[in-house]
Amino acid sequence: MKIYFKSGLLLIVMTMWGCTSMVDDDLSLASSESTLLDHELFTVSSDNVAFNAVTYSSSGTFSTLNYNIAGILPEWLRDLGMDRGTDPANDIPKIMDRINQNGGEWDMIFFQEDFEYHNKVRNGLDQSIYPYKGKNNVSKNYTLLPVRDGYPLYYTGDGLYQFSKKRFEELKRWEFDDCHGDDCFARKGFTLGRFFLNDRVFIDIYNIHHDAGRKPQDMTIKKDGFNKLLDKIASASAGHSVIIVGDVNSRYARDGQDGIEIIKDAGFTDAFYEDLGLTNYYAPDSVAVANGEGVEKLLYRNDGLVILDATSYLERNEDFSNLNGEWSDHPPVQVDFDYSAIALSQVSLRNKKNDNYLTAQEGGGDGVRADANSIGSNEKFLIVSDDATPTALEDGGFIYLISVDGYYLNTDNNKRLKAESIGRDVYTRFKLVNHTRNGVAQSGDLLSLQSAQTGKWMQSDGSKANLKSSDNNGNAQRFYLTIH
Numbered sequence: 001m002k003i004y005f006k007s008g009l010l011l012i013v014m015t016m017w018g019c020t021s022m023v024d025d026d027l028s029l030a031s032s033e034s035t036l037l038d039h040e041l042f043t044v045s046s047d048n049v050a051f052n053a054v055t056y057s058s059s060g061t062f063s064t065l066n067y068n069i070a071g072i073l074p075e076w077l078r079d080l081g082m083d084r085g086t087d088p089a090n091d092i093p094k095i096m097d098r099i100n101q102n103g104g105e106w107d108m109i110f111f112q113e114d115f116e117y118h119n120k121v122r123n124g125l126d127q128s129i130y131p132y133k134g135k136n137n138v139s140k141n142y143t144l145l146p147v148r149d150g151y152p153l154y155y156t157g158d159g160l161y162q163f164s165k166k167r168f169e170e171l172k173r174w175e176f177d178d179c180h181g182d183d184c185f186a187r188k189g190f191t192l193g194r195f196f197l198n199d200r201v202f203i204d205i206y207n208i209h210h211d212a213g214r215k216p217q218d219m220t221i222k223k224d225g226f227n228k229l230l231d232k233i234a235s236a237s238a239g240h241s242v243i244i245v246g247d248v249n250s251r252y253a254r255d256g257q258d259g260i261e262i263i264k265d266a267g268f269t270d271a272f273y274e275d276l277g278l279t280n281y282y283a284p285d286s287v288a289v290a291n292g293e294g295v296e297k298l299l300y301r302n303d304g305l306v307i308l309d310a311t312s313y314l315e316r317n318e319d320f321s322n323l324n325g326e327w328s329d330h331p332p333v334q335v336d337f338d339y340s341a342i343a344l345s346q347v348s349l350r351n352k353k354n355d356n357y358l359t360a361q362e363g364g365g366d367g368v369r370a371d372a373n374s375i376g377s378n379e380k381f382l383i384v385s386d387d388a389t390p391t392a393l394e395d396g397g398f399i400y401l402i403s404v405d406g407y408y409l410n411t412d413n414n415k416r417l418k419a420e421s422i423g424r425d426v427y428t429r430f431k432l433v434n435h436t437r438n439g440v441a442q443s444g445d446l447l448s449l450q451s452a453q454t455g456k457w458m459q460s461d462g463s464k465a466n467l468k469s470s471d472n473n474g475n476a477q478r479f480y481l482t483i484h
Contacts, residue, residue: 096124
């Protein structure tokens with residue numbers, strides 16, 4: 001086992017008017033509110049965001065495990081002598097048993113190459129330990145033309161899978177635009193999961209599996225793929241702290257040919273090099289190998305209201321092997337984190353005309369209605385300020401509302417109100433007008449919300465909600481605010 005620790009750990013404490021509030025990440029809403037400042041107004045700043053709203057401080061820890069489980073090739077092809085020196089049919093159940101031990105050592109787990117044996121992953125997962133899981137989008141196809149190393153099959157799907165103790169929503173997956181040679185055996189790409197560290201704090205995690213080749217065409221594809229990843233992060237994760245984790249099949253030591261430097265140069269910190277305290281990412285291959293640099297990477301970027309600090313990097317080969325050898329041809333990599341954050345407020349909006357609450361259908365990813373007569377999880381929304389207008393709950397300020405599953409409320413071209421956008425844009429931005437008071441809104445105030453894209457006002461139209469009103473003069477366009 002390789003273990004790397006920093007010489008010192010970063011701990012950020014939010015201090016407000018002489019009061020210090022530290023909150024464990026797994027506190028329930030009821031218990032955490034009893035220890036947090038009660039609806040106080042304060043301002044925080046980081047490198048690129050200021051925020052002024054009803055908020056709470058939060059801090060905690062979490063751990064990740066990244067593992068390429070080598071789940072390739074059916075057993076009948078292995079019986080014909082086509083193998084990679086691994087035995088996934090027998091080893092993947094062992095991997096799952098080890099993951100379940102001791103109540104699960106890791107909070108979030110990310111797999112690559114979960115292709116042929118996903119049923120063994122699924123059946124081996126203890127869902128009482130890891131109740132939240134993503135999707136596996138793999139199917140297999142046989143062909144007369146050998147696609148990869150002479151293997152007569154290819155996979156439709158990316159082989160990416162994740163499961164977690166922390167609640168998350170798998171919002172999107174993307175394929176890379178091109179492949180080359182052996183890498184065309186699958187549709188490699190990356191996924192976006194929005195992970196909630198608690199009910200009021202979330203981060204975005206991208207699970208990636210990239211091209212493995214070393215030829216000039218592969219290098220071009222890798223760089224194009226990393227640029228596509230950054231483009232999607234820019235559109236889907238603006239204002240969010242981000243982790244990129246997976247098998248990137250790239251090393252800095254390859255003299256900038258692999259493309260991974262594109263991610264680092266975009267402001268991401270590499271947990272491996274950070275924990276070693278190294279600054280020369282571009283050492284020769286021999287130095288990188290001596291340091292233990294692999295192609296399993298975890299990089300992260302702090303943005304918005306969550307500050308992440310990777311505190312240790314561990315290769316866990318000894319825990320995923322036996323006398324017959326390791327259970328994959330890739331090492332399992334654990335990275336531990338501390339985090340400190342400003343936890344966002346949860347709000348509900350009750351329409352003055354029909355006395356019903358706005359509700360995100362299915363928790364998000366669908367439409368928004370105004371037909372709930374009580375408050376549940378789907379009637380609670382996180383409220384986020386617009387960076388350019390940091391007075392989030394102040395009359396005239398601009399806000400974003402986020403559903404329980406991490407979708408932004410948005411209007412579409414037909415002026416319908418939905419909760420299906422994964423990132424911030426003009427369609428998700430609303431101006432807040434307070435009919436009760438000037439300045440900072442309080443629970444019970446009467447508000448209206450105007451779309452920044454259409455200029456139309458949010459309203460209840462029977463049991464439906466839309467953004468079709470040209471004014472906010474009626475009760476249908478006014479909502480009572482509840483701050484939780």
